[in-house]
Amino acid sequence: MTAKKKTSWSIGDLAREFDVTTRTIRFYEDEGLLQPERRGQTRVYSAADRTALKLILRGKRLGFSLAESRQLIQMYNPDANRAQLEALLGKIHERRAQLIQQLRDIEVMQLELDEAEQRCLEFLK
């Protein structure tokens, strides 16, 4: 009856959940995007790591590089000084502008897909 809220994950857990390879997860650690702890040799991932991974993969789907995702993760931990925070605000605005452009792109592309579909269906009639 005790609500079981998972609080730590193995590398295999995360790989399965997000459908990536363990190599990928270790790579992200090499790049400084994840910081799992160790139980002996073995990596143990926290909820923060899991969230970071989620951010990275969502970023990927939007065409962001790992460097850009690194920024996104930074925005999650406000452990910075004034100058850093102001730089962060700048990055936030940049990201937001990029997202807006992507929204426009998606709209246009959806319309074009509609037209393309119509043309296809017309030819198949």
Next chain:
Amino acid sequence: MTAKKKTSWSIGDLAREFDVTTRTIRFYEDEGLLQPERRGQTRVYSAADRTALKLILRGKRLGFSLAESRQLIQMYNPDANRAQLEALLGKIHERRAQLIQQLRDIEVMQLELDEAEQRCLEFLK
């Protein structure tokens, strides 16, 4: 007074308009995404080429590979037989699904940026 509607472009024209290098444009041709004509040695780009380039760059902003953009361009010329058209319809549905996922990703990310901004501003107060 005659409405001047441009109907052909040089490689430099396109490079300037879309802010890419000429190398990039020639690369897309090597990859079969553009098919300019030649006046002597020199490439001459049609409105179709220009549209294709626009598609490619919009695709890039959404994180599409050139292979994926190649498909998008294909959808523009319905010069296919029945089987190809049906395959095309399948691709159209895939693309649409991907765009919908991206919309969701953008929504979530916008919310997160809002929160990140709030946290930043809070710390700066």
Next chain:
DNA sequence: GGAGAAGTTTACGTTAACGTAAACTAGTAG
């Protein structure tokens, strides 16, 4: 106690998408 299954490190390989450099040609302005 042997065989998997899951984890680890180290290190070289691969692909996409161009960058960069060299060496050439063709038109054009002074």
Next chain:
DNA sequence: CTACTAGTTTACGTTAACGTAAACTTCTCC
């Protein structure tokens, strides 16, 4: 004629983001 400017081909170089393989440890199960 000369000096740009814009175009061309050829070809090797580069970066990001992992893939792949080898060789090893740890734990568990029968």
